[in-house]
Amino acid sequence: MLTTEDDQIANIEIGEQFPLKTDRRIDLQNVPLYELDASAGLVALFADHNRPTPISHIQIPNLPPCDGAVYVRGDSMYPLLKSGDIVLYKEIPNGSQGILWGEMYLLSFTIDGESYISIKYIQKADDDRFVRLVSHNPHHSPKDIPADSIQALALIKASIRFNTMG
Numbered sequence: 001m002l003t004t005e006d007d008q009i010a011n012i013e014i015g016e017q018f019p020l021k022t023d024r025r026i027d028l029q030n031v032p033l034y035e036l037d038a039s040a041g042l043v044a045l046f047a048d049h050n051r052p053t054p055i056s057h058i059q060i061p062n063l064p065p066c067d068g069a070v071y072v073r074g075d076s077m078y079p080l081l082k083s084g085d086i087v088l089y090k091e092i093p094n095g096s097q098g099i100l101w102g103e104m105y106l107l108s109f110t111i112d113g114e115s116y117i118s119i120k121y122i123q124k125a126d127d128d129r130f131v132r133l134v135s136h137n138p139h140h141s142p143k144d145i146p147a148d149s150i151q152a153l154a155l156i157k158a159s160i161r162f163n164t165m166g
Contacts, residue, residue: 028059028061029059029060029063029065029066030057030058030059031057031058031059031060031063031066031067031068031069031088032054032056032057032058032068032069033054033055033056033057033058033068033069033070033086034052034054034055034068034069034070035052035055035070035071036070036071036073036117041108041115041117041151041152042106042107042108042117042151042152042154043108043151043152045068045070045152046067046091046152046154054068058086058088058160060088060158060160063088063157063158064090064157064158065090065157066088066089066090066157066158067089067090067091067154068088068089068091068154069086069087069088069089069160070086070087070089070106071084071085071086072084072085072086072087072119072159074118074119075137076118076119076120076135076136076137076140077104077119077120077135077136077137078136078137079136079137080136080159081119081136081159082161084162085159085160085161085162086159086160086161087106087119087156087158087159087160088156088157088158088159088160089106089154089155089156089157090154090155090157091152091153091154092105092153092154092155098153099122099131099153100155101122101123101124102121102122102123103121103122103155103156104119104120104121104155104156105119105120105121105122105153105154105155105156106118106119106153106154106156107119107120107122107133107150107152107153107154108150108151108152108153109145109149109150109151110149110151111145111146111149115151118133119156120133120134120135121133121134121135121136122134123142125144126144127144128147129146129147129148130144130145130146130147131144131145131147131150132144133145
């Protein structure tokens with residue numbers, strides 16, 4: 001009798017699963033890795049036409065949707081991000097209208113005719129016409145820039161760090 005009960009318990013099968021609306025299953029993505037050229041900037045990288053050829057592709061299981069990846073340059077987000085790390089991003093098509101305040105972004109902006117590419121936290125400024133760019137590194141002061149100077153914007157979704165040289 002005990003053997004029969006064990007066999008019945010061992011043969012239980014789940015016929016159907018009912019996923020939650022919040023479950024977001026993403027198959028393994030093939031995220032392009034780009035070499036970011038400062039002269040072309042993010043605008044060219046995000047453009048549908050004349051998009052540069054990726055130098056490689058990254059595949060990470062269970063990664064949220066990403067449009068691309070670039071290498072980090074500089075130390076403004078140190079120690080969270082170091083120069084040489086890779087960040088994976090999701091483009092924000094609405095520009096400054098689609099900002100999630102307090103999140104980390106890859107952005108391109110122009111001030112006094114000079115173009116800049118940076119990774120910063122974006123916060124609300126005191127004046128609604130401006131946004132505040134905040135570094136993780138305390139040696140870099142926050143900077144308010146006009147919201148309409150932002151040319152391209154992407155939400156940072158993930159980062160990759162190599163801890164060895166080879």
